Amino acid sequence: xxxxxxxxxxxxxxxxxxxxxxxxxxxxxxxxxxxxxxxxxxxxxxxxxxxxxxxxxxxxxxxxxxxxxxxxxxxxxxxxxxxxxxxxxxxxxxxxxxxxxxxxxxxxxxxxxxxxxxxxxxxxxxxxxxxxxxxxxxxxxxxxxxxxxxxxxxxxxxxxxxxxxxxxxxxxxxxxxxxxxxxxxxxxxxxxxxxxxxxxxxxxxxxxxxxxxxxxxxxxxxxxxxxxxxxxxxxxxxxxxxxxxxxxxxxxxxxxxxxxxxxxxxxxxxxxxxxxxxxxxxxxxxxxxxxxxxxxxxxxxxxxxxxxxxxxxxxxxxxxxxxxxxxxxxxxxxxxxxxxxxxxxxxxxxxxxxxxxxxxxxxxxxxxxxxxxxxxxxxxxxxxxxxxxxxxxxxxxxxxxxxxxxxxxxxxxxxxxxxxxxxxxxxxxxxxxxxxxxxxxxxxxxxxxx
Amino acid sequence: xxxxxxxxxxxxxxxxxxxxxxxxxxxxxxxxxxxxxxxxxxxxxxxxxxxxxxxxxxxxxxxxxxxxxxxxxxxxxxxxxxxxxxxxxxxxxxxxxxxxxxxxxxxxxxxxxxxxxxxxxxxxxxxxxxxxxxxxxxxxxxxxxxxxxxxxxxxxxxxxxxxxxxxxxxxxxxxxxxxxxx
Numbered sequence: 001x002x003x004x005x006x007x008x009x010x011x012x013x014x015x016x017x018x019x020x021x022x023x024x025x026x027x028x029x030x031x032x033x034x035x036x037x038x039x040x041x042x043x044x045x046x047x048x049x050x051x052x053x054x055x056x057x058x059x060x061x062x063x064x065x066x067x068x069x070x071x072x073x074x075x076x077x078x079x080x081x082x083x084x085x086x087x088x089x090x091x092x093x094x095x096x097x098x099x100x101x102x103x104x105x106x107x108x109x110x111x112x113x114x115x116x117x118x119x120x121x122x123x124x125x126x127x128x129x130x131x132x133x134x135x136x137x138x139x140x141x142x143x144x145x146x147x148x149x150x151x152x153x154x155x156x157x158x159x160x161x162x163x164x165x166x167x168x169x170x171x172x173x174x175x176x177x178x179x180x181x182x183x184x185x186x187x188x189x190x191x192x193x194x195x196x197x198x199x200x201x202x203x204x205x206x207x208x209x210x211x212x213x214x215x216x217x218x219x220x221x222x223x224x225x226x227x228x229x230x231x232x233x234x235x236x237x238x239x240x241x242x243x244x245x246x247x248x249x250x251x252x253x254x255x256x257x258x259x260x261x262x263x264x265x266x267x268x269x270x271x272x273x274x275x276x277x278x279x280x281x282x283x284x285x286x287x288x289x290x291x292x293x294x295x296x297x298x299x300x301x302x303x304x305x306x307x308x309x310x311x312x313x314x315x316x317x318x319x320x321x322x323x324x325x326x327x328x329x330x331x332x333x334x335x336x337x338x339x340x341x342x343x344x345x346x347x348x349x350x351x352x353x354x355x356x357x358x359x360x361x362x363x364x365x366x367x368x369x370x371x372x373x374x375x376x377x378x379x380x381x382x383x384x385x386x387x388x389x390x391x392x393x394x395x396x397x398x399x400x401x402x403x404x405x406x407x408x409x410x411x412x413x414x415x416x417x418x419x420x421x422x423x424x425x426x427x428x429x430x431x432x433x434x435x436x437x438x439x440x441x442x443x444x445x446x447x448x449x450x
Numbered sequence: 451x452x453x454x455x456x457x458x459x460x461x462x463x464x465x466x467x468x469x470x471x472x473x474x475x476x477x478x479x480x481x482x483x484x485x486x487x488x489x490x491x492x493x494x495x496x497x498x499x500x501x502x503x504x505x506x507x508x509x510x511x512x513x514x515x516x517x518x519x520x521x522x523x524x525x526x527x528x529x530x531x532x533x534x535x536x537x538x539x540x541x542x543x544x545x546x547x548x549x550x551x552x553x554x555x556x557x558x559x560x561x562x563x564x565x566x567x568x569x570x571x572x573x574x575x576x577x578x579x580x581x582x583x584x585x586x587x588x589x590x591x592x593x594x595x596x597x598x599x600x601x602x603x604x605x606x607x608x609x610x611x612x613x614x615x616x617x618x619x620x621x622x623x624x625x626x627x628x629x630x631x632x
Contacts, residue, residue, distance in 0.1 A: 086477070088477035090476065090477075091476035093476075114476060176480055177476070177480070195480040224484075228481065278456075278457070278460055279489065280492070281485060281488045281492065282485050282488075282489060285481075332460070335460070335463070338467070341482055341485065
């Protein structure tokens with residue numbers, strides 16, 4: 001894992017006034033996702049918009065200008081809605097985006113807010129027919145008396161236009177808030193998970209879905225846990241995993257039963273009684289779960305740690321990484337300012353050798369599973385000039401021995417949180433969402449995975 | 451006593467957050483409400499455990515002292531803490547866990563705990579019978595007139611007091627205004 005990372009920040013071009021440090025809430029990025037080749041990167045925001053970036057083809061003449069991401073398309077995916085029956089406003093915030101594997105010239109992605117999932121088709125148009133008999137260049141109907149001969153319209157090149165259209169709308173299937181969507185490896189079905197239920201959909205059928213997990217108790221007073229994230233296995237189309245607010249993971253096999261309430265495997269680490277506090281339940285809630293590319297491991301994130309689990313070992317995680325253990329003594333303040341409820345995501349690199357997750361103060365962390373080395377980096381304008389090498393950061397305990405450039409725990413800015421990160425599927429390129437800005441970092445020295 | 455003070459503060463903050471989440475865009479978040487309820491339960495359990503330890507200690511020299519005086523603090527706090535939970539009723543099922551779960555647990559605890567030498571520790575719901583001569587907060591004196599309004603306001607008073615030690619406690623306000631303020 002190279003620590004010499006070239007920084008080529010690509011900034012989200014909306015809504016940031018540098019003078020006043022004021023951020024329009026609608027511009028806050030709420031999800032980031034590379035497609036399967038890494039050529040496209042999609043971001044969703046709180047205002048319901050999706051911005052797709054495309055990687056420029058590599059230019060052999062000038063090696064350093066290759067591979068930069070530029071805006072490809074922007075569209076409004078979801079609008080705010082109102083549920084009249086419950087008198088509830090449904091937020092337009094995009095919770096998750098997932099790309100479908102590319103099967104023809106067009107790209108497809110699924111985007112979801114709290115209640116509705118939509119399938120979008122993203123296609124390019126670079127030719128248009130010209131020479132119509134009945135219409136002129138502007139589309140106006142020609143005066144028939146002026147038509148003296150017939151011609152066959154020909155396709156002429158035009159400026160590239162990216163068209164986005166909604167192909168499917170999967171609505172009215174979730175009573176609770178949708179937190180995850182995951183496309184199955186069969187490329188025909190996908191699942192959507194809310195707090196208490198998981199539904200299985202066919203990509204072509206919008207008027208019905210199958211409920212495959214239901215943990216709603218008969219009596220809501222008995223509710224003890226909710227579903228926090230869910231994902232399909234990358235290769236086995238019958239397996240999926242879901243995480244709970246109690247810190248457990250359940251692997252389910254759809255071949256066993258139509259309703260997968262009974263898990264095939266339960267991954268749970270026994271609680272350390274010495275670490276018990278008022279906030280034990282909150283910090284043990286799993287905020288994200290991701291299968292490794294190999295399908296052999298699971299990566300989970302809870303408030304203070306990231307854990308790697310082996311699918312073959314349910315009793316405890318294989319590896320535990322402390323993301324920001326210096327916060328353990330600050331949990332009460334973090335509870336009062338609501339930060340303890342922040343949901344951090346996590347990511348694998350393409351070869352499953354490095355894991356990455358975000359933290360506060362616009363810091364994000366990477367852990368190399370093989371060398372056991374880790375690094376803390378910062379995503380900020382000041383430290384990210386184009387082509388600059390990111391400098392590793394360090395957080396020291398308050399009052400502890402401080403090196404130059406170290407930052408004390410008490411000086412951390414908890415409003416600057418990196419919740420969403422993504423790693424290119426094959427190369428060392430990462431996308432970091434810092435509030436309303438998107439940073440894309442590339443490792444030019446070690447561009448291939450190892 | 452630090453544990454019980456912290457526990458009480460945590461409970462009050464949790465209630466404040468539950469109240470304010472009702473006005474949030476997008477409706478109540480089940481996950482968040484569940485976590486807040488669990489924190490409240492956890493804090494309440496630790497609070498009671500701390501109180502029980504304190505009372506065992508107090509029981510030793512109890513015989514020489516007046517029995518009621520010692521129980522003022524915990525009883526008052528317990529009634530105060532339980533009552534706001536009861537007043538948290540909501541038609542939406544997402545929040546049902548909060549008040550009813552607490553109430554059920556409160557009843558269970560009542561059944562499980564052996565009756566101590568101070569029977570006034572037992573919860574008797576909103577219409578708690580307290581001797582008039584007990585020193586108590588202003589809110590509870592007015593309880594006979596309008597229990598619903600002032601139980602809520604006493605909780606909010608606590609919330610304000612905990613979070614702003616320098617500020618003077620505000621006057622009790624009616625229920626509707628309190629919810630609107632959240």
